[in-house]
Amino acid sequence: MTDLYQSQRAMRHMRKQAIQRGVIAILDLGSSKVACLVLRFDGSARLEEDTEIGNLAGQSGFRVIGAATTRSRGVEFGEVSAMQETERAIRTALQAAQKMANIRVDHVIACFSGANPRSYGLKASLELEGQVVTEQEIARVLADCDVPEYGEGREVLHAQPVNFALDHRSGLIDPRGQMGQSLSCDMHMLTVDADAIQALVRCVKRCDLELAGIASSSYVSGIASLVEDEQELGAACVDMGGGATGISIFMKKHMIFADSVRMGGDHVTGDISMGLAVPMARAEWIKTMHGGVQATGMDDREMIEIGAETGDWEHDRRTVSRAELIGIMRPRVEEILEEVRARLDAARFDCLPTQQIVLTGAASQIPGLDALASRILGAQVRLGRPLRVHGLPQAATGPGFASAVGLALFAANPQDEWWDFEIPAQRYPARSLRRAVKWFRDNW
Amino acid sequence: MQPLNAPRRADPSPSRWSYRLQRWMLTPGFRLALRAGIPFAAVFLATSAYLNDPERRDALLTKVSEVRRSVQERPEFMVGVMAIDGAGRSVSEDIREVVSIDFPVSSFDLDIEGIRETIEELDPVADASVRIRPGGVLQVDVIERRPALVWRTRDGLQLIDATGAYIDHIATRGAYPDLPLVAGTGADARVAQALRLFAAARPLGARLRGLVRVGERRWDVVLDRGQRILLPETGPVQALERVIALGAADDMLDRDVTVIDMRISARPTLRMSEAALSQWWTIRKMNQGGQY
Known part of the structure; x- marks a missing residue:
């Protein structure tokens, strides 16, 4: 646990440095594309007077000054699978973004969607020493949370205090300075495979960059695409990416659950490629231009030129009706949505007061998806786009950039994590001293 | 048909070195060094290499001074x-x-x-x-400087102005007959007082020969026929005016008196000449019987 503290604190420190320097890069490492945004912090919207990221959500105003996207290479299911290739993709995106921003960037915040995220709810309660809740008390109650066995080879990605309760009052966001007897807290912890993080860290290091933070893609796309009252009242965000579909549930502006389904738009493309016997690039084009999930009578008559460059005239002149294409795509999309439904059910999403579900991510742009999703996931489904942020190019405002934009918001407005609070250091010596005194009493 | 020797498409990603080079180029310090440092170093090196030869340096300096000369001598x-x-x-x-x-x-x-x-x-x-x-x-x-006084010293006659500053030596007193004459050590230090005394002594007219500074503290007025008026240290002008007034009233100065001592103002003293004194005694003897 201390090791995690150290590395996460080092990253937090790096982020502080980067924000002081004013420039930071955002890297969304997806399975189908790598997006890089360069942010310049102008310090306009600083809320904290001491102008640094402090505990309990420091903020900063920013502007996107560089944006670049490149086709992702070496990333599968949202995890790095070929390091050299991934490194090249990062270099390409970062170089283009730097060139657009005309500034050198040294610090990067990255997010990825895969690596089997798993959510845990942690709970702790504590009798207060004084009457007033201090930062020290919060640190103590956070440190008191009993960490479950999350397994070998896993690492904690997020550990956020979600809720504080003071005596019988629950739902406190910031209990500092309040009076009470006992303080309890709920914490949401997200663990991922350590290997995926290691691979990502190494890729970023090989590009001469400093990693200033890692976030889960499903979390940050939730930040970007859920509007404020959805975050407040409770909603789920489904980020349908290329290789993985991220799920995050928000409540009271905190993420309380995150998961990911290892299926996405690339699988739909693969189905088309196999079904129509065309290369992946062509299948991707056909999916983008003619894809859909709701067949109508019109679609039987709409013929699509498949096209190919094999040299075989007959093969290259095949056509397929749009209904057939939909027939290929729909089962796979349904499968993804069913899987999402299963994950949401496992998380007891149906117990939440509102059942709002927001679909975002590049794969959510399939025409007719909202109708299909509302049949599978429930009535309250909408398609979400990321928030508008300052200076973002028009090309990067689509739902595919939800996690990049969310990561920018996350960088500017970080959520307090467990490791942002000091480890209560004074407890251990006090206890050991008492133990020593007791030992003397008992033995002399 | 696809060509068999289709050109291999290059990897779109930048190579490691081109990536690093671009990052260097975006570094402000590096850019400054490229933009200003390298030209400066080049110019500096070239100049110092050129000037390393003393002949060239001399030639350059000569050239510079020539140009300078030609401008100055327009x-x-x-x-x-x-x-x-x-x-x-x-x-x-x-x-x-x-x-x-x-x-x-x-x-x-x-x-x-x-x-x-x-x-x-x-x-x-x-x-x-x-x-x-x-x-x-x-x-x-x-x-x-306007000559105000003639000052007779052991070295000769000097002209001094109203502040006492030395102007010139003169050969004869006759060269400046209208300037008053002073003598004595330290006379040039009190020229203003001397001038006031000369102004006060104007009624004496041509009888005034000059002033003598005695002991660097007081003035003697020297008249012709060897007469002297000894003035006190303080208030010499008033003392002189008093003497002149007496002279005007009693013709004192016309009599055979050698010294009029005004040094103690409460007790002015006269010194008669030897002849006058003996004559005065003779007259007293003659009149002794009748008068006393």
Whole structure:
């Protein structure tokens, strides 16, 4: 646990440095594309007077000054699978973004969607020493949370205090300075495979960059695409990416659950490629231009030129009706949505007061998806786009950039994590001293 | 048909080195070094390599001084004559002697302030201003010291002005007959008082020979026929006026008196001459019987 503290604190420190320097890069490492945004912090919207990221959500105003996207290479299911290739993709995106921003960037915040995220709810309660809740008390109650066995080879990605309760009052966001007897807290912890993080860290290091933070893609796309009252009242965000579909549930502006389904738009493309016997690039084009999930009578008559460059005239002149294409795509999309439904059910999403579900991510742009999703996931489904942020190019405002934009918001407005609070250091010596005194009493 | 030797598409990603190079180029310090540091270093190296040879250095310096000379010696900057205003003939000659400049000379070479100081060091000059007038004239405006007194010392006769400053030696008293004469050590230190005394002594007319400073503390007024008026240290003018008033009333000064001692104002004392005294005794003897 201390090791995690150290590395996460080092990253937090790096982020502080980067924000002081004013420039930071955002890297969304997806399975189908790598997006890089360069942010310049102008310090306009600083809320904290001491102008640094402090505990309990420091903020900063920013502007996107560089944006670049490149086709992702070496990333599968949202995890790095070929390091050299991934490194090249990062270099390409970062170089283009730097060139657009005309500034050198040294610090990067990255997010990825895969690596089997798993959510845990942690709970702790504590009798207060004084009457007033201090930062020290919060640190103590956070440190008191009993960490479950999350397994070998896993690492904690997020550990956020979600809720504080003071005596019988629950739902406190910031209990500092309040009076009470006992303080309890709920914490949401997200663990991922350590290997995926290691691979990502190494890729970023090989590009001469400093990693200033890692976030889960499903979390940050939730930040970007859920509007404020959805975050407040409770909603789920489904980020349908290329290789993985991220799920995050928000409540009271905190993420309380995150998961990911290892299926996405690339699988739909693969189905088309196999079904129509065309290369992946062509299948991707056909999916983008003619894809859909709701067949109508019109679609039987709409013929699509498949096209190919094999040299075989007959093969290259095949056509397929749009209904057939939909027939290929729909089962796979349904499968993804069913899987999402299963994950949401496992998380007891149906117990939440509102059942709002927001679909975002590049794969959510399939025409007719909202109708299909509302049949599978429930009535309250909408398609979400990321928030508008300052200076973002028009090309990067689509739902595919939800996690990049969310990561920018996350960088500017970080959520307090467990490791942002000091480890209560004074407890251990006090206890050991008492133990020593007791030992003397008992033995002399 | 696809060509068999289709050109291999290059990897769109930048190579590691081109990526690093681009990042260097975006580094502000590196860019500054490229933009300013390298040209500066190149120019500096070239210049120092060129100047490393002493011959070239000398040639360059000669060239520079030649150009400088040619500009300075343009006729617009040349000064041809020196005009001296406000000085008499002898003073002008002195000035021309001390300021020995070979005209024509460039105005860049003239040390105006130095010339002015040199001229002011001359004794007869009270104040001088030097400037270069358009038309190449070195204009010297001099205010001469005005001789106020003739001072007789052991070295001879000197002219001094109203502040006591030395002006000149003169050969004979007759050269300045209208100036009053003073003598004695330290007389030049109290010229103002001497002048007030001379003003007060105007009724004495031609009888006044001059003033003598005695012991650097008080004045004697010397008249003809060897008469002296000994004035006190304080209030000499009042004492002299008193003597003159007495003289006017009693013709005291016309009598055979050698010294009128006013040093103690409460007790003015007269000293008669030897002859007068003996005559006075004779008269007293003659009159002794009748009078007493």
